[in-house]
Amino acid sequence: MKFNVFRIKLVVLTLFAGSAVLAFTFGRDLVGTTSASISGPPASRTSAPGEQNCTSCHNAATGAGQFTITAPASYTPGQTYQIQVRHVNADSTRKRWGFELTSLANSVMAGTFANIGASTKIISGSGRSYIEQTSAGTFQNQLGGATWTFNWTAPASNVGPVTFYAAGLQANNDGSESGDQTYTTNTVVQPPPTVIVRPHVFSDFDGDGKTDVGVYRGTDGMWYVNRSSNSQFSATPFGVATDKLTPADFDGDNKTDVAVWRSGPALTAGFYILQSTTSTIRFEQFGQTGDDPSVVGDWDGDGNADVAVYRDGAAGGGQSYFYYRGSLNNPSGNTTYVPWGTSGDRPLRGDFDGDSKLDAAVFRPGTQLWYINQSATSTLRVETWGVATDKFVLGDFDGDGKTDLSVYRNGVWYIKQSSNGSASYVTWGLSTDIPVTGDFDSDGKSDVGVYRSGVWYLRLSGTGTMSVQQFGIGTDTALAGLFTQ
Numbered sequence: 001m002k003f004n005v006f007r008i009k010l011v012v013l014t015l016f017a018g019s020a021v022l023a024f025t026f027g028r029d030l031v032g033t034t035s036a037s038i039s040g041p042p043a044s045r046t047s048a049p050g051e052q053n054c055t056s057c058h059n060a061a062t063g064a065g066q067f068t069i070t071a072p073a074s075y076t077p078g079q080t081y082q083i084q085v086r087h088v089n090a091d092s093t094r095k096r097w098g099f100e101l102t103s104l105a106n107s108v109m110a111g112t113f114a115n116i117g118a119s120t121k122i123i124s125g126s127g128r129s130y131i132e133q134t135s136a137g138t139f140q141n142q143l144g145g146a147t148w149t150f151n152w153t154a155p156a157s158n159v160g161p162v163t164f165y166a167a168g169l170q171a172n173n174d175g176s177e178s179g180d181q182t183y184t185t186n187t188v189v190q191p192p193p194t195v196i197v198r199p200h201v202f203s204d205f206d207g208d209g210k211t212d213v214g215v216y217r218g219t220d221g222m223w224y225v226n227r228s229s230n231s232q233f234s235a236t237p238f239g240v241a242t243d244k245l246t247p248a249d250f251d252g253d254n255k256t257d258v259a260v261w262r263s264g265p266a267l268t269a270g271f272y273i274l275q276s277t278t279s280t281i282r283f284e285q286f287g288q289t290g291d292d293p294s295v296v297g298d299w300d301g302d303g304n305a306d307v308a309v310y311r312d313g314a315a316g317g318g319q320s321y322f323y324y325r326g327s328l329n330n331p332s333g334n335t336t337y338v339p340w341g342t343s344g345d346r347p348l349r350g351d352f353d354g355d356s357k358l359d360a361a362v363f364r365p366g367t368q369l370w371y372i373n374q375s376a377t378s379t380l381r382v383e384t385w386g387v388a389t390d391k392f393v394l395g396d397f398d399g400d401g402k403t404d405l406s407v408y409r410n411g412v413w414y415i416k417q418s419s420n421g422s423a424s425y426v427t428w429g430l431s432t433d434i435p436v437t438g439d440f441d442s443d444g445k446s447d448v449g450v451y452r453s454g455v456w457y458l459r460l461s462g463t464g465t466m467s468v469q470q471f472g473i474g475t476d477t478a479l480a481g482l483f484t485q
Contacts, residue, residue: 040132041167043125046102047184048165054098058169058180065089065145067168067183069101074190075154075162082116083152087170087183088145094181095173097139097146100132101166105159114151140173162189202438203247203479205234205276207255211438211447213456213469215476216245223258225479226471228440238274245482246296248305250282251275252327261286261293261309271296271307286325286335287311294483295349299336300326301357308358310347317342322360340373348372349483350394350403352381352418363392370405385416391484395437395446397424397461404446408435408484413448428459436480440467451478 047053070084087097103111109128115121119137123130131150139146154162164187171180205212206227214225216239223236236258239245243260250257250273258274270285271293284307287293291309299306308324320341325333341347341362348361348370355376362371365388372381383405386392390407397404402418411433413426429435429450436449436456443462450457453474458467472478 045100046165047167053167054169054182063181065170069187080153084149086147093172094170095141096171098133098169102130103164105162110162112153120150158191205256209442211440213471214479215472246293248296250305251277252304253277263289297358299324299358300328302328313343352403354402393435393437397446399445434481436478438480
């Protein structure tokens with residue numbers, strides 16, 4: 001009896017010692033436990049730069065399964081997205097599943113994770129956050145695969161491309177590390193697209209950064225454009241003779257859209273826009289009879305032109321207004337109005353402070369003064385330039401991103417450069433010519449030009465040379481001269 005008791009005690013002690021060793025092993029490296037790291041792997045096992053993966057313990061060769069990450073193609077700063085990690089394997093010996101994932105931009109943690117259910121948890125290590133399976137999320141004895149869904153909130157600002165790195169384990173649930181298959185994958189989420197704002201590239205119908213030579217023919221309602229990117233000719237029927245032409249980039253693809261404004265009562269007047277992205281017509285009710293739609297453009301700085309009109313004040317010096325419907329963060333379609341100018345003032349279309357937003361601005365013929373409400377600072381700017389009979393040919397002639405004070409008078413261009421305040425005078429054209437402006441050579445500066453009986457005479461600022469193009473007939477309207485006021 002004594003011997004038997006001693007033997008029993010010895011066996012018990014041996015088992016206790018063995019369990020102690022096992023417990024130590026689990027505590028030291030949980031990835032070494034059975035069945036896809038039941039409690040979840042330690043941090044830094046995603047195979048991201050500088051990290052290991054599950055093969056540090058589970059060393060079986062990768063099998064015929066699949067391991068994928070589903071994420072958005074691009075992100076908006078601060079927005080939350082659902083991310084999905086998925087295992088697929090038809091092998092019936094795969095009976096338990098695990099993963100670990102992180103998100104990095106230039107090896108720095110980018111964004112934050114949040115659990116949706118009980119199958120995932122969040123851990124941290126070495127300055128990075130990770131999301132991985134829980135014990136419940138190993139889906140014990142589940143065949144065919146496993147899926148985890150969780151939230152990822154993008155960084156508060158644009159940090160460039162974000163890469164999701166993940167390692168996954170397809171385990172056999174045999175109680176050991178052997179035979180468990182490791183998979184790694186990654187996917188890149190691109191930053192938000194860069195908004196290219198080119199407020200002084202008028203009539204760029206092909207999006208190559210150059211103003212295209214183009215005309216509107218009222219007799220047949222056709223827009224004729226010679227695309228600078230490939231010298232291809234296009235003809236688009238749009239609008240009627242009484243419409244006012246308002247081409248601009250309304251859909252934000254850096255291509256000018258064919259567009260008109262049709263006068264009428266307040267409930268029927270509006271813009272008809274042929275969107276270049278979809279080739280579909282969009283109608284926006286806006287304005288009323290008597291309004292001036294020549295002030296269309298990007299008023300909120302998001303890269304999309306906004307529908308806009310200028311409404312002259314009542315006779316006797318009444319208050320005038322700029323009205324626009326901004327496309328940026330305006331789901332309700334609210335209209336913004338800016339009281340600016342008085343009856344008889346001439347509205348001016350330009351970004352005079354270089355913040356990529358149009359400014360409310362007028363020229364007062366009686367005093368020959370420009371009154372500009374600079375959107376960047378909400379401050380008044382008053383300038384003297386030109387006379388009442390001039391044509392206003394606004395553009396960025398010095399390439400500093402700001403609209404210059406510029407007028408056309410009897411064949412001479414008078415330009416006050418915003419970069420240094422100096423004046424320049426360019427003789428180009430005849431008193432009977434139609435002045436046109438735009439960046440015809442894509443050098444970042446507006447060029448002077450005139451339209452004369454179907455012939456375009458352009459002075460290219462990049463080379464100082466003359467370009468002569470035959471396009472249109474004498475009765476056509478030059479599209480690059482539409483915003484001459």
